[in-house]
Amino acid sequence: MTRLQTSLLLLVAVIGPLAPASAQARYLVPDRIERATVVDDDGLHQWAEWPEPKCASCKGTGKAPCQTCARFAKDAKVCPECKRAEKLLAPCRACAGSGKIADPLQRVPCAGCMGAGFLLCTVCGGGARLRVGSAKRWSVCPACRGTGGFPCAGCNGERWMPALAIKPSLAEAPFDKLLKAEKDLDKAIQAFAAFTPAGGAKTRKSVKELGKAYGYLKKYSPGFKALPKCTKNYMSKILAGAQFQGHEENEANTLGRLKSNAEYYLRHQKRMLELAKKRADLNIRASGK
Numbered sequence: 001m002t003r004l005q006t007s008l009l010l011l012v013a014v015i016g017p018l019a020p021a022s023a024q025a026r027y028l029v030p031d032r033i034e035r036a037t038v039v040d041d042d043g044l045h046q047w048a049e050w051p052e053p054k055c056a057s058c059k060g061t062g063k064a065p066c067q068t069c070a071r072f073a074k075d076a077k078v079c080p081e082c083k084r085a086e087k088l089l090a091p092c093r094a095c096a097g098s099g100k101i102a103d104p105l106q107r108v109p110c111a112g113c114m115g116a117g118f119l120l121c122t123v124c125g126g127g128a129r130l131r132v133g134s135a136k137r138w139s140v141c142p143a144c145r146g147t148g149g150f151p152c153a154g155c156n157g158e159r160w161m162p163a164l165a166i167k168p169s170l171a172e173a174p175f176d177k178l179l180k181a182e183k184d185l186d187k188a189i190q191a192f193a194a195f196t197p198a199g200g201a202k203t204r205k206s207v208k209e210l211g212k213a214y215g216y217l218k219k220y221s222p223g224f225k226a227l228p229k230c231t232k233n234y235m236s237k238i239l240a241g242a243q244f245q246g247h248e249e250n251e252a253n254t255l256g257r258l259k260s261n262a263e264y265y266l267r268h269q270k271r272m273l274e275l276a277k278k279r280a281d282l283n284i285r286a287s288g289k
Contacts, residue, residue, distance in 0.1 A: 025064065025093040025115065026057045030267035033104050035275050043286045045279050047171055050103040058092035062099035066090040067116070068126040068148070078128035080118050080149030091117065096159035104272055105171040110161050111265035112154025112227050112258070119150045119234050122254045123241035132244070143240040150237060153230035154223040164220040164269050175280040181220060182273045188216035188224075189266050195259055199251030206255050207235050214262065231258060 036048040054060035066082035066089065082090035091097030093115030096107075109115040120126050121144035128148040129138040140146045155161055166173040166181045173181075191213035198206045211228030218225035238254055241247050 025067065027094050027109060027115075027264065028101070028104060028268070030264070030271045033268070033271050033275075035105060035272070037279055037282075045282045045286070047105065047279070050105075052100040052102070055092060055095035055099055055101055057094040058099060060099040062092055062095065062097045063089040064092040064094075067093070068120065071125040071127070076127045076129075078146065078148050080120070080126060080128075080147060081116060091159065093159070102160065104163075104268065105169075105276075106163055107160045108163060108265050108268050110152060110155035110159055111221075111223060111262045112230065113152040113159070114261040114264065115159045117152065117155070117157050117159045119152050119230075121147070121149050122238055122250055122257075123244070124148065142243075143237045150234050151230075153226035161221065161223045161265065163272060164217070165222075166220065170269075170272060170276055173276065173280070175277060175284060178273055178277045178280060182270075182277070184216055184220065185266065185270060185273065188213060189263075189270065191216055192259055192263050192266065197252045197255035197259060199253075199255070200248035203235060203239060203251045203255075206252075207232055210255060210258060217266075227262075 037045040038048045040046050055062075058064045066079060066085075068081040068090070069076065069079050069084075069088045077084070079088075079090075082088050092099070093109070095101060096109070096115055110117075113119055121128070121141060123143035124130050124141035126148040128141055128144060128146045130141055131138050141148075144150065151157065163170040164181055164185070166177050170178075170181075195206075195209055195213055197210075210231055214224045214227045214231070216224075235251070235254070238251060241250065244250075
């Protein structure tokens with residue numbers, strides 16, 4: 001296979017399986033991710049060079065319409081995502097503002113914020129202030145205290161998380177280590193699938209359950225190790241909106257969003273483990289060991 005053929009194959013694998021996670025951000029569909037290999041002179045399968053294709057969401061610009069500003073009034077003064085920049089453009093969530101799709105063997109959208117770089121205040125929708133009932137004046141949001149969002153410890157604002165830390169790496173780990181990591185990953189997948197977000201009086205219990213689900217991957221990911229405490233702090237702030245009507249649903253939906261974000265990372269890594277295992281198995285057969 002020539003370098004040009006390899007690049008075209010990889011480009012189709014990346015651009016083809018994109019699905020809209022929202023109006024502005026399109027992420028790779030985990031189950032459809034492909035990662036080509038080439039056979040070296042020893043008959044072993046090596047990962048082909050990643051071509052870094054242009055991000056389909058932002059068309060390679062690294063910028064996209066701010067998803068947070070779309071939630072609140074045009075006259076808002078604060079936005080944790082675009083900072084009310086010109087034309088309300090923010091770093092693209094799908095590519096973390098790089099304009100290119102990163103090698104899926106190395107990087108994944110953050111399991112906490114899904115590429116936003118922060119956790120949205122769902123009490124005010126990110127607008128940092130509220131006007132309740134018939135009130136004529138805006139009030140500072142009691143949850144975020146006028147910031148519109150909170151730090152994400154999953155990525156520390158980087159918008160992405162590394163692939164699972166399997167020595168020497170997910171891409172080059174031997175078959176037995178990949179299999180061991182996959183067992184823990186499957187436990188996490190099952191824990192998140194079983195988690196049912198609940199608000200109101202059940203919010204704190206739900207936070208504990210979510211923290212336990214994150215814990216299954218703390219050995220392989222600093223981000224997952226940090227997310228239980230981050231989620232606890234985050235939801236304690238969201239509970240400041242318990243004075244408002246419909247807060248139970250908002251709390252459940254907020255936890256549901258965290259669940260969904262984590263599940264994307266898990267599905268993504270499940271697929272990459274499958275591809276890495278396939279390559280490792282082919283090399284075992286090729287080497288006769």
